[in-house]
Amino acid sequence: MKRQTGFTLVELVIVIAVLGILAGLAIPYFMEAREEAAKKECLANRTQILRIFHAQHAAGYSSDLTTFLTEAIEETDNKYFTFAPKCADNGTYSVSNEIVVCSIAEHNEESIIVSGGIGKDFYDKIVDALNGLDLTSNDAVRKWWQEQGHDWDKVQGTVGNVVKELYLMFHTGTDPANKDPLIYVNPNAVGQNWKAKYIYDSRTDKWYRYKDSTAGGSNDGIDVGSAMNHSGATGSGYIDKNVIGNDKWEEVTLNGSNFSK
Missing domain, CATH: 3.30.1300.80 (Pantoate--beta-alanine Ligase; Chain: A,domain 2)
Structure with missing residues (x-):
């Protein structure tokens, strides 16, 4: 079978x-x-x-x-x-x-996150411009920058509880040829005695916002120009010393040209 x-x-x-x-x-x-x-x-x-x-x-x-x-x-x-x-x-x-x-x-449903975007582009542009530049003061650097035909770029952010148009600027401390400038955002397009509302950390591509409610602060931000000039610290040196781990600052995100928490 x-x-x-x-x-x-x-x-x-x-x-x-x-x-x-x-x-x-x-x-x-x-x-x-x-x-x-x-x-x-x-x-x-x-x-x-x-x-x-x-x-x-x-x-x-x-x-x-x-x-x-x-x-x-x-x-x-x-x-x-x-x-x-x-x-x-x-x-x-x-x-x-x-x-x-x-x-x-x-x-x-997921937001576009360009955490640095304008900040990184502006930082790279400033570093290139300052390379080899021999000027003796930070105000002279920024005056020279504007004389080259550069306007301050604008972004949107909060000042107090109000959304305002803010200006993207830079600070070089006591050494205008410093290749690590501090990139910041200011409610006023001025070249002297500025206040930083937002600052940018070029190493981590992150932004930080100064809190309005903190004692000693103001709606326009914090005046750090004199502190930077005394310490000689700019860019990441200032961020390490005064921002990271400091409860007066909070990390924020730049979505397009709008800041948000």
């Missing part, structure tokens, strides 16, 4: 049923993973567009973000990308509150 080979109908039905159950369990996870990957790719594209916009703006680009976005997603003759950044789920990009958003609402 010959032994029967192969599968019986019952065995095939069982195998098919098990495979069906496994597929039913796995497919939602695959779909979820695919959707999450598409969201991450979309976020990365929009973040990169914003980063390059800030870099171009620091280099003298004069148009707004809406105009830049049109250029950045151009399919042919793209000046900024080797390939046009697109949403993986065929969403379209536009500008809202000075950031790039996607037409697919779920893709905007």
Whole structure:
């Protein structure tokens, strides 16, 4: 009597049923993973567009973000990308509150974080400008900077409980040729006796905000120019000594050109 080979109908039905159950369990996870990957790719594209916009703006680009976005997603003759950044789920990009958003609402659940953005671009620009410059005072450095045709870039931040337009500036302490200047944000575009409302740590690409409610503070920030000149500390030296671990300062995030906690 010959032994029967192969599968019986019952065995095939069982195998098919098990495979069906496994597929039913796995497919939602695959779909979820695919959707999450598409969201991450979309976020990365929009973040990169914003980063390059800030870099171009620091280099003298004069148009707004809406105009830049049109250029950045151009399919042919793209000046900024080797390939046009697109949403993986065929969403379209536009500008809202000075950031790039996607037409697919779920893709905007995670905020675009450009923690340094303008700060890093401005810091690098100042370091390059001061390299080898022989001026004897910080005021002379900033006067020279403005004589080169540079205006102070602007961002949005809070002063007290009011959102204001603030000016991005720098301080070099007692050594104008110092390659580690302090980048800060000031409510007033002035060159003397400034007050720092926000300061930037170039090593960690982080911003810090001076708290209004702290005793001895003011709505305009803290006057640290004289303290820096006495200590000779600028940039990271000042941040290490006076900011990190100090409860008068809090870390904040720069989203596009808007500060937030």
